[in-house]
Amino acid sequence: MKILLLGLSALLLGAPAAQAKIYEHTLSNGLKVVVDEDHRAPVVVQQIWYKAGSMDESNGTTGVAHVLEHMMFKGTHAVPVGEFSKRIAAAGGRENAFTSNDYTAYFQQLHKSKLPLAMQLEADRMHNLNLSAAEFGKEIKVIMEERRWRTDDQAAGLMQEKMMAAIYLEHPYHHPVIGWMSDLEAMSVADAQDWYKRWYAPNNATLVIAGDVQAAEVFALAQRYYGKIPKRVLPVRRVWTEPAQLGIKRMVVKAPAELPQLVMNYHAPTLKNPAVESQPYALEVLAGILSGNDSARLNKHLVREQQIASEAGAGYESAARGPALFTLEATPTTGKSVADVEAAIRAEIALLVKDGVSADELQRVKAQVLAGEVYKLDSTFYRAMQIGQMESIGLGYQAIPLMLEKIQAVTASEVQQAARDILQDDALTIAVLEPQPLSDKPKRAGGDFHAH
Amino acid sequence: MRTNFIKICTLALCALSSQAIATPLIQHWQTASGAKVLFVEDHDIPMLDVAVSVPAGSRFDSAQKAGVAGLTHHLLDLGSQGLSEDDTARGMADLGAQLGGSFDQDRASISLRTLSQQAVRSKALAMMAQVLQHPLYAADILTREKTRVLAGLKEAETKPENIADKAFQKAVYGAHPYGLPVSGEVATVAAITPQDLQNFYRTHYNAARAVVAIMGDVTRAEAEAMAQQLTGELPQADAVAAQSEVAKNIAASEQRIAHPATQSHILLGAPGMSRNDPDYFALYVGNYILGGGGFVSRLMNEVREQRGLAYSVYSYFMPLKQTGAFQIGLQTKKEQADDALSLVRKTLADFVANGPTEKELLAAKQNIVGGFPLRIDSNRKILDYLSIIGFYDMKLTYLDDFSVRVEQVTVAQIRDAFQRHINPQRMATVMVGAPEGVKH
Numbered sequence: 093m094k095i096l097l098l099g100l101s102a103l104l105l106g107a108p109a110a111q112a113k114i115y116e117h118t119l120s121n122g123l124k125v126v127v128d129e130d131h132r133a134p135v136v137v138q139q140i141w142y143k144a145g146s147m148d149e150s151n152g153t154t155g156v157a158h159v160l161e162h163m164m165f166k167g168t169h170a171v172p173v174g175e176f177s178k179r180i181a182a183a184g185g186r187e188n189a190f191t192s193n194d195y196t197a198y199f200q201q202l203h204k205s206k207l208p209l210a211m212q213l214e215a216d217r218m219h220n221l222n223l224s225a226a227e228f229g230k231e232i233k234v235i236m237e238e239r240r241w242r243t244d245d246q247a248a249g250l251m252q253e254k255m256m257a258a259i260y261l262e263h264p265y266h267h268p269v270i271g272w273m274s275d276l277e278a279m280s281v282a283d284a285q286d287w288y289k290r291w292y293a294p295n296n297a298t299l300v301i302a303g304d305v306q307a308a309e310v311f312a313l314a315q316r317y318y319g320k321i322p323k324r325v326l327p328v329r330r331v332w333t334e335p336a337q338l339g340i341k342r343m344v345v346k347a348p349a350e351l352p353q354l355v356m357n358y359h360a361p362t363l364k365n366p367a368v369e370s371q372p373y374a375l376e377v378l379a380g381i382l383s384g385n386d387s388a389r390l391n392k393h394l395v396r397e398q399q400i401a402s403e404a405g406a407g408y409e410s411a412a413r414g415p416a417l418f419t420l421e422a423t424p425t426t427g428k429s430v431a432d433v434e435a436a437i438r439a440e441i442a443l444l445v446k447d448g449v450s451a452d453e454l455q456r457v458k459a460q461v462l463a464g465e466v467y468k469l470d471s472t473f474y475r476a477m478q479i480g481q482m483e484s485i486g487l488g489y490q491a492i493p494l495m496l497e498k499i500q501a502v503t504a505s506e507v508q509q510a511a512r513d514i515l516q517d518d519a520l521t522i523a524v525l526e527p528q529p530l531s532d533k534p535k536r537a538g539g540d541f542h543a544h
Numbered sequence: 545m546r547t548n549f550i551k552i553c554t555l556a557l558c559a560l561s562s563q564a565i566a567t568p569l570i571q572h573w574q575t576a577s578g579a580k581v582l583f584v585e586d587h588d589i590p591m592l593d594v595a596v597s598v599p600a601g602s603r604f605d606s607a608q609k610a611g612v613a614g615l616t617h618h619l620l621d622l623g624s625q626g627l628s629e630d631d632t633a634r635g636m637a638d639l640g641a642q643l644g645g646s647f648d649q650d651r652a653s654i655s656l657r658t659l660s661q662q663a664v665r666s667k668a669l670a671m672m673a674q675v676l677q678h679p680l681y682a683a684d685i686l687t688r689e690k691t692r693v694l695a696g697l698k699e700a701e702t703k704p705e706n707i708a709d710k711a712f713q714k715a716v717y718g719a720h721p722y723g724l725p726v727s728g729e730v731a732t733v734a735a736i737t738p739q740d741l742q743n744f745y746r747t748h749y750n751a752a753r754a755v756v757a758i759m760g761d762v763t764r765a766e767a768e769a770m771a772q773q774l775t776g777e778l779p780q781a782d783a784v785a786a787q788s789e790v791a792k793n794i795a796a797s798e799q800r801i802a803h804p805a806t807q808s809h810i811l812l813g814a815p816g817m818s819r820n821d822p823d824y825f826a827l828y829v830g831n832y833i834l835g836g837g838g839f840v841s842r843l844m845n846e847v848r849e850q851r852g853l854a855y856s857v858y859s860y861f862m863p864l865k866q867t868g869a870f871q872i873g874l875q876t877k878k879e880q881a882d883d884a885l886s887l888v889r890k891t892l893a894d895f896v897a898n899g900p901t902e903k904e905l906l907a908a909k910q911n912i913v914g915g916f917p918l919r920i921d922s923n924r925k926i927l928d929y930l931s932i933i934g935f936y937d938m939k940l941t942y943l944d945d946f947s948v949r950v951e952q953v954t955v956a957q958i959r960d961a962f963q964r965h966i967n968p969q970r971m972a973t974v975m976v977g978a979p980e981g982v983k984h
Contacts (some may be wrong), residue, residue: 132588133921134565165839174849177839182907184914186838203917233852237807241855241875245704245805245977281960347954348804350698386633395692396629456637463640465657469589470922488698530804 114479114489115307117314121323124297125314126479126489130472136303137473138210139199140218143298143479146271147193147264147407147414148329153279157269157286159235164198164535165189165286166227168220173227176213181208183470190528193265194413195484201473206306210314218292228281238279245527247347251355255523258343259357263334293324298483302476314452332361333416333490341521349403349527353423354430356437359417359519364408366491366498372410373498374510375418380439380457381449381463381507382406382420387456388423389440400428400436410495413485418514430524442516458500465496545620565917567943568926571764574811577751579775582940583767592660592760593927594669596676597653599865599927600748602726603787604763611728615689616734616744617645617652622685625678629685632671632773635723638772641668649722651866652936654750655927661760669770677777696862697730702811705875707801708976712811715797715972720790726738728768750781757930759923760928774776789814790867802976807872807882812888812973816870816965819863819936823950825860827945828835830958833900834892834906835859837874846891847874853884859892865936870966877921878979885975899959913947962963 115127146157180187185202200210243249253268260266271279299318301310302384337359363372383390390404393437404422420441422433468475479489548730553669566586569803575581579596602613603675621643622629647747654676657669702707717723727733756771792815817827828836835858837841854874872892876884879944900908920926920943933942 135917135921174840174845178907181837181840182910182914184916184918185910186915186918201918203914206914230850230852234848236856237853237876238855240877245807271831348702350702351695355691385637387630387637392633396688399688399691402695423695426695452638458636459640460637461640466589466591466659467642467657470591470924471923521868527702 111154113487117491118312119294119315119319121321122293123299123318123321124295124312124483125299125301125309125311126483127305127310128300128301128472128474128475129141129305129307130469131304134304135201135472136203136207136301136305137199137476138207138214139197139300139476141195141197141300141479141484142291143194143296143402143484144196144287145192145194146267147332148291149267152275153271153287154267154275155235155269156279156283157196157268158162159232159279160275160284160287160292161189161191161196161198161533162231162235163223163228163288164217164221166224166231166306167222167330169222170216170220171213176217179213180210184313185210190426191269195267195481197484199353199473201344201356203232206294207301207305207310208317209541212312215321218294218297219321221292223281223285223288225281228284229377232276232279235270236273239273239276244267244272244273244373247345247349247527248353249523250347250351251345251523254343255357255458255521256270258341258523259359259417259521260334263332264413264512268504273352281290290327293321293326294318294321295300295323295339296326298480300476300480300483302472302479315318317455327354333413333468337519337521340517343523344526346526346528349422349525352430353421354433354437355419355421355524356434357521357523357524358418358514360408360416362414363414363418363491363495366487366494370498370502370506371510371513372416373495373502374506375514376410376499377450377454377457377502378444378507378511379406379408379418380460381453383459384457390420392435393440394422394436396404398413398436401425401433404433404437411487434522441511443507444511446507449504451504454502454507460500461499462494545748554956556771561562564596565876565947568920570930570940571767572631572940573768573922574932575756575768575772575775576937577772577775577778578677578781579771580753580914580934581756581758581767582773582928582934583760583771584760584926585764585767586759587761590660590761591657591923592665592758592762593655593657593923594672594759594770594774595653595655595927595931597651597755597757597856597931598749599650599753599784600652600744601648601650602724603649603865604748604784605721605724605728605745607721607724607732609736609740610664610724611693611733612740612744613623613652613748614727615686615693615733615736616681616748617894618693619681619686619689619741620645620654620679621675622689623680623682623887624674625680626670627674634676634723636668636669637666640670643672647726649868653931657914665762669773672803673773673777676774679736681744681745683738686741686820691734693727693733694730696735699726699748704803704805704976706973707803708809708811711799711801711976712813712871712880712972713869715799715974716794716815717728718794720788720862720866720867721788722868734766737792737958746779747782747784749778749779751775751787752781754757754778755931755934757934759927759929759930764917771923787866792867793967795972796972797925798973799974799975801974802980803977806877807875807978808975808977808979809875810885810888810973810975811871811873812971813869813954814971815867816861816968818866818867820938821863823957823965824863825955826957826961827965829905829908829912829950829953830895830900830911830913830962831859833863833904833958835846837908840893840911842895843872843874843888847884851887851916853887857888858908881975881979886975889968889971892966892971896962896966899955899962902955903915905955905958909953912950916947
């Protein structure tokens with residue numbers, strides 16, 4: 093997550109009329125319900141977030157979190173296969189679902205009068221899913237097609253998958269969200285059933301409702317539809333660590349493409365205690381200074397002035413259940429090599445470490461973050477996403493305004509120090525995409541975010 | 545938000561949704577410079593969205609100079625009188641403002657999202673006005689950007705989806721400029737000069753043909769001033785030569801292109817309809833049933849739900865100023881590509897021959913009409929409607945009329961409209977990553 097925040101903008105920029113109000117209530121079965129009221133349009137979004145993502149999988153059944161996400165559309169005892177989508181469609185709704193390393197979520201957007209229907213259907217499939225071998229047999233083929241499309245036939249997808257596997261030795265971020273092809277081939281409906289029994293429970297979920305609703309009414313509806321679902325004893329969640337890297341790693345991925353690419357990944361921390369830590373905020377600001385706008389350092393220096401790269405960017409996300417990466421990437425321009433690009437990026441790092449960042453650069457990133465807070469008021473769906481992510485990650489939605497304040501408090505010396513501490517070769521994995529011509533038809537074996 | 549209220553309560557939907565749906569109240573006028581303005585005043589959020597569109601898309605390119613229109617648009621914010629590219633980028637970022645744009649076959653537009661407080665807004669608008677009305681098209685920047693565009697074009701030539709799209713557009717549109725790649729070709733982009741861009745800009749970026757869409761926290765008087773500020777210094781209008789129509793009845797064709805990917809990327813289609821086609825609603829609703837309606841369309845049901853042949857399969861009409869493409873697309877592993885293509889063709893042929901069932905039509909109307917509020921639930925979405933309504937000369941009551949027009953569509957109209965517009969025997973088909981050992 094790049095930029096998160098809420099609330100303080102009102103203070104700094106003159107109070108917006110549509111200031112979001114957030115309410116929460118936890119049902120006796122453990123389901124936490126969070127409501128973000130927004131009365132601008134007569135619509136509502138329901139999102140249910142399960143704290144179960146690919147990082148909770150075991151070796152041999154990678155991809156099962158995402159497989160179950162697909163199977164959740166395949167019917168319950170009361171709602172036959174295909175009916176869930178038909179009923180949401182007939183209510184004028186839009187729906188989908190997505191799986192990540194950290195969580196799995198389902199959503200519907202509809203007219204506010206249709207919220208009870210959406211709740212009834214979503215609650216039903218939380219505990220009454222009917223997993224049949226016949227439907228599984230068809231859907232696993234769809235998922236293999238999805239894998240071919242997203243990963244096996246995409247240079248960028250292959251690169252990402254192989255890079256993550258090289259970066260993480262012990263941590264399950266090693267495995268792709270969509271799963272290894274051999275695991276998908278070996279998977280059975282029993283694996284999906286096992287996953288469903290293990291994680292799909294009200295006390296492992298957060299329900300986020302955002303839109304033109306009254307919180308009290310939403311809580312009553314949630315009690316009515318979700319309240320009777322029994323709480324479950326959840327499995328003990330494995331705590332993962334990743335051992336220190338102990339030296340630079342370099343890797344090459346060959347795939348059909350025209351342009352080479354360089355990606356530099358440094359191990360970095362995520363936020364665990366947002367009130368106390370400071371380095372993750374400094375890294376968010378650093379990413380903004382490097383590539384938060386067209387005048388940021390990487391684009392200005394590498395693309396526009398030196399003309400070494402045709403594209404260049406930096407990325408860091410402070411909010412995740414597992415560890416983070418600080419990533420720098422670039423595509424060499426015609427006539428330049430990946431070695432030229434790596435040297436140019438290293439020169440930028442050296443400059444940061446030596447001279448730090450200017451007050452103007454710092455202020456620019458903060459101004460963008462604050463304005464982004466106001467723009468966020470235009471997307472109910474995005475605000476609900478942010479709440480769901482923060483809850484699923486374990487930081488809680490209350491951390492959102494806190495993180496905004498902390499970003500605004502980041503100093504130039506903290507940014508410089510964070511660059512010095514994190515951008516170290518011993519924690520670096522460098523991956524290079526080496527383009528292959530199409531005509532050779534190379535034999536190729538076959539993370540992130542997967543929509544249903 | 546200031547709104548109109550419309551009642552939706554006809555036939556099928558009376559029981560479903562009898563509540564009044566509010567649509568935004570669109571104000572409209574012409575600036576002294578001749579531009580058309582559509583404005584929705586809304587003070588809920590202290591921000592402003594503005595977009596200026598001109599008919600300067602890739603359909604105004606020639607085959608010899610494909611890419612001129614795209615580069616003319618792309619270079620707008622990379623240097624203008626008194627503002628270097630870095631001044632603009634830095635200036636916008638300092639304000640937290642976002643300068644964006646879009647470009648397609650018909651339309652070039654630039655857009656701004658900014659906080660609405662006067663001190664911020666006025667600076668952002670001044671930069672946008674300069675970018676839009678006084679671009680420099682410097683030779684060194686063009687050289688650099690051409691290198692980047694060429695790299696992107698070469699990269700795209702390795703991607704099965706791009707290879708398929710390029711071949712498909714050509715097959716559907718023939719010699720009409722809609723068939724040109726929107727960003728040009730390697731050979732044509734390499735030859736483009738600053739003078740080409742200057743000429744294109746002077747011919748096509750005119751106030752009299754511009755559409756200004758404004759949405760958000762400003763008054764009518766402020767909106768009037770900014771519309772004039774953004775268009776008053778655009779070049780004076782030159783006449784633009786009329787273009788020949790897209791030839792509607794193409795011959796059937798099939799191209800099978802080798803690629804090492806594990807999947808075949810399949811596209812099939814033909815010229816479909818224009819934005820102002822009288823059959824627009826019949827074709828739109830019909831297509832929802834055929835392949836536009838998410839998980840519940842016929843194509844999705846046949847190809848994915850029943851047989852697991854693809855992750856994604858869809859159909860759509862691309863409604864343009866002139867006749868735009870009707871397109872079906874899917875990806876599936878090579879070994880089953882021919883089976884999947886046969887199934888898609890059969891599904892299309894059956895739909896065109898027989899039309900939808902009454903039950904399918906009812907379900908489509910329930911979704912499209914019931915989901916109407918989702919189309920206008922944010923400033924961003926309303927801004928996009930304002931641009932489209934203005935640019936394509938649609939009625940200002942388009943949003944008010946939308947649900948009723950959908951409601952009025954009948955099974956017979958859909959069948960009739962599809963039969964007049966889509967001939968399944970005369971489709972252009974492209975398969976990239978075609979199964980091996982067959983004709984090439």
